């Protein structure tokens with residue numbers, strides 16, 4: 001990794017502290033791909049001779065300077081984030097003698113959206129699975145809130161909270177993943193949405209994010225969390241079917257249009273979603289308040 005792509009020698013020190021020698025990695029199989037990166041399953045050789053299963057994120061095209069910048073930014077966001085049990089952990093970084101690679105904690109049960117689709121199929125055959133599995137999903141939402149509380153404490157905005165980005169690790173623990181869009185609130189202050197990109201998660205974005213000169217805060221992640229609650233109650237359906245385009249959605253939201261109440265949730269749970277979708281971010285609850293409400297009412301889904 002050329003030092004010119006780092007903003008300071010402090011950055012270099014941060015990377016060195018967390019360096020992993022790439023010869024310790026043995027790639028096993030492809031897990032999937034995102035906008036600019038591949039994720040592969042690999043084993044990481046431990047000093048005691050054991051092999052730990054990990055996920056490795058790398059670029060599709062190492063020559064693309066924008067992609068390199070994006071992965072480097074993702075790396076530093078994860079370093080700033082530090083350790084939390086409900087955020088996918090960064091085990092280390094390979095940056096010498098080859099392309100930049102992030103070594104991540106492996107999520108053996110894949111993403112939450114996929115899990116919801118499976119549940120939808122199962123529930124068509126037997127409705128009782130919903131009630132039987134309710135507590136698992138209630139618990140996952142509490143866990144995501146804990147992760148969001150940690151991000152807010154670290155002054156980080158994720159900007160892409162959605163079921164597809166919640167990964168499920170061993171024992172069914174939900175962890176926030178994919179920091180590709182995340183930002184440091186204080187370092188950036190505000191930023192302009194990239195209008196040329198259609199990769200932004202528009203249907204999960206708060207109105208201030210849909211606007212051009214947006215001020216993203218932890219409360220923008222709270223809006224997305226409300227959409228995530230809706231995705232769970234709708235067993236992984238896509239929000240606002242048929243509605244495309246940031247402009248149309250913004251206008252609808254400004255005119256008080258909201259996602260309708262899912263059949264598989266209580267009125268109370270829907271009221272919590274509506275709190276997350278307050279147009280004015282200042283009156284949205286924070287992650288701690290939402291977590292307490294979820295804990296006080298653990299039977300809101302299905």
Ligand code: ACK
Pocket residue numbers: 031032033034038039055088104105106107108110111164167177
């Ligand atoms: O949604 P998925 O099944 O889970 O497909 C994507 C793909 O790689 C591209 O991001 C999967 N993925 C990402 N990070 C991890 C991880 N830490 N453990 C397991 N799978 C992962 C993700």
